[in-house]
Amino acid sequence: MSGNRYVARGNQLAARMLGDEMMIMSASTSTLFTLNEVAAAIWEAADGATPLDEIVTNQICKQYDVPVDVAMRDAENLVEQLASRGVLVLSDKPLAPSGIAREETR
Amino acid sequence: MSVLLEQMSAKALKLGIPLSVQLDLTYRCNERCVHCYLDHNDHGEMTTAEIKDLLDQLADAGVFFLTISGGEILMRKDFFEILEYARVKLFSVKLKTNAVMIHEKEARRITSLGVESVQVSIYSHRPEVHDAITKLPGSLERSLDAIRFLRACGLHVIIANVLMRLNASDYPGVKALAAELGVEFTMDPTITPMMDGDRSVLSLNVEEDLLKEVFRDQSLVGNVEEFCAPPVGRDEDALDSLPCSAGHTACYVSPYGDVYPCVQFPLPSGNVRRSTFLDIWRNSPQLNEVRSITLRELPSCSSCAHGATCTRCPGLAYMEGNMRGPSYQDCQKSFARTGIPSENLKAKRVSMPPLVQIQGLQDPRLAAAGQPMAAQPCFVP
Numbered sequence A: 001m002s003g004n005r006y007v008a009r010g011n012q013l014a015a016r017m018l019g020d021e022m023m024i025m026s027a028s029t030s031t032l033f034t035l036n037e038v039a040a041a042i043w044e045a046a047d048g049a050t051p052l053d054e055i056v057t058n059q060i061c062k063q064y065d066v067p068v069d070v071a072m073r074d075a076e077n078l079v080e081q082l083a084s085r086g087v088l089v090l091s092d093k094p095l096a097p098s099g100i101a102r103e104e105t106r
Numbered sequence B: 001m002s003v004l005l006e007q008m009s010a011k012a013l014k015l016g017i018p019l020s021v022q023l024d025l026t027y028r029c030n031e032r033c034v035h036c037y038l039d040h041n042d043h044g045e046m047t048t049a050e051i052k053d054l055l056d057q058l059a060d061a062g063v064f065f066l067t068i069s070g071g072e073i074l075m076r077k078d079f080f081e082i083l084e085y086a087r088v089k090l091f092s093v094k095l096k097t098n099a100v101m102i103h104e105k106e107a108r109r110i111t112s113l114g115v116e117s118v119q120v121s122i123y124s125h126r127p128e129v130h131d132a133i134t135k136l137p138g139s140l141e142r143s144l145d146a147i148r149f150l151r152a153c154g155l156h157v158i159i160a161n162v163l164m165r166l167n168a169s170d171y172p173g174v175k176a177l178a179a180e181l182g183v184e185f186t187m188d189p190t191i192t193p194m195m196d197g198d199r200s201v202l203s204l205n206v207e208e209d210l211l212k213e214v215f216r217d218q219s220l221v222g223n224v225e226e227f228c229a230p231p232v233g234r235d236e237d238a239l240d241s242l243p244c245s246a247g248h249t250a251c252y253v254s255p256y257g258d259v260y261p262c263v264q265f266p267l268p269s270g271n272v273r274r275s276t277f278l279d280i281w282r283n284s285p286q287l288n289e290v291r292s293i294t295l296r297e298l299p300s301c302s303s304c305a306h307g308a309t310c311t312r313c314p315g316l317a318y319m320e321g322n323m324r325g326p327s328y329q330d331c332q333k334s335f336a337r338t339g340i341p342s343e344n345l346k347a348k349r350v351s352m353p354p355l356v357q358i359q360g361l362q363d364p365r366l367a368a369a370g371q372p373m374a375a376q377p378c379f380v381p
Helices: A037-045 A052-064 A068-084 B003-015 B048-061 B079-088 B104-112 B127-134 B139-152 B171-181 B200-204 B208-215 B277-283 B285-291 B314-319 B328-338 B343-351 B364-368
Strands: A006-009 A013-018 A021-026 A031-035 A047-051 A088-091 B020-026 B065-070 B092-097 B117-121 B157-162 B184-188 B250-253
Touching: A006 A052, A013 B003, A021 A037, A031 A037, A031 B003, A037 A052, A037 A068, A047 A052, A052 A068, A068 A088, B020 B048, B048 B079, B048 B277, B065 B079, B079 B092, B104 B139, B117 B139, B127 B139, B139 B157, B139 B171, B157 B171, B171 B184, B208 B328, B277 B285, B314 B328, B328 B343
Parallel strands: B020 B065, B020 B250, B065 B092, B092 B117, B117 B157, B157 B184
Antiparallel strands: A006 A047, A006 A088, A013 A021, A021 A031
16 A cells, blocks of 8 residues: 555646546657546646545545555556656655746746 | 557547647747748737637647747747746647747746747758848847757757758758757748738749759658659548648637638638637638548549649648649649659649740730739749
């Protein structure tokens, strides 16, 4: 199990739902990914503040009627894979909310 | 195109989703390129609020790839506010710019906003040629400095080289410069008419011999034998294919909110100041007409041997008078590539007088009426 693992979306990404899939593109590598509906739901819920097990228990299991242990195992695998590609950031502590850095340039 | 992207494009087509949109923020520009197709005066650009509202609508409609272009995009004082908002809405953003207003600070900001790529127009590696085309002294140096700043930040930069008579011999130099800078190189051998229909800029298009040379440059086209292979003839599958993504999974929005099938296809299809983007995308009679066209129903191109392999641009055909007709410029390209004239070129050859027309002479009958003699297209097989 994950314990209190936190997940946040990377901030160099583009993302859009296309039908039942989510397209994600990494700006740094120009790599395109697609996530299925469940993976997309985890990605969207990855706000850096909500522990992964809470996302799985409160959102995924309820929405998709999946046993907690199965959903948790799949979610762990998914977030590890996405983290290795820069699509998610993983931490044992809460992360700053992902998003676009705001700054005055001109 | 990657297999995954092809799959996504096919899915978007099936679902009727505009996967890609080019949004021009302004037609104003600090350069005055001799071949430019735009009117640089501001005739009422969308405000920041209007553009943000449009970005909301585009995101809701499913747009993923957003190309932000102009004019010169940094002429808008709210450029970074708009870019930031576009990234908040999670578009994959590509920028097209002449980059002369990009310095270290701007380069860092663009990088931090997660822009996918920045395309910079470079016409020559020689300042005297590039600056003569842009009519902005020092512009090559400034654009190259900007590219270095962008590269230093790790951004994906593309040098876009438009080929024309004025820089015809310089593309190898620009290509070498791109390699030296560690950036991608792309070249476009087509000068398009101005958006108001003025075709005078077409005289800048390169001569056929150079086009042939370009199409046989392995470093540009890859497998020359394959690229220049004679057409295979009528292909039943190709007859049902779509001409391009314009109006199908892509469209263009002008700084004034006008929607067109493509930046190169100035068929007015609606305005986001009067209708919602999605209403225009789904219900515009013009876009629906564009969508109804397949190669099979094009009167000339459906019987042309080049049909399956031609790069026919429906926008260029539209600007020549008929979106279902052939595009003479693409016919010329198919001929330069393969040495085999298209049906359109054959017809023009038959209908043309055998003598070279001398420009500037007046047809006495028209001169009496105060009209110049119509220019004849010149085709030398």
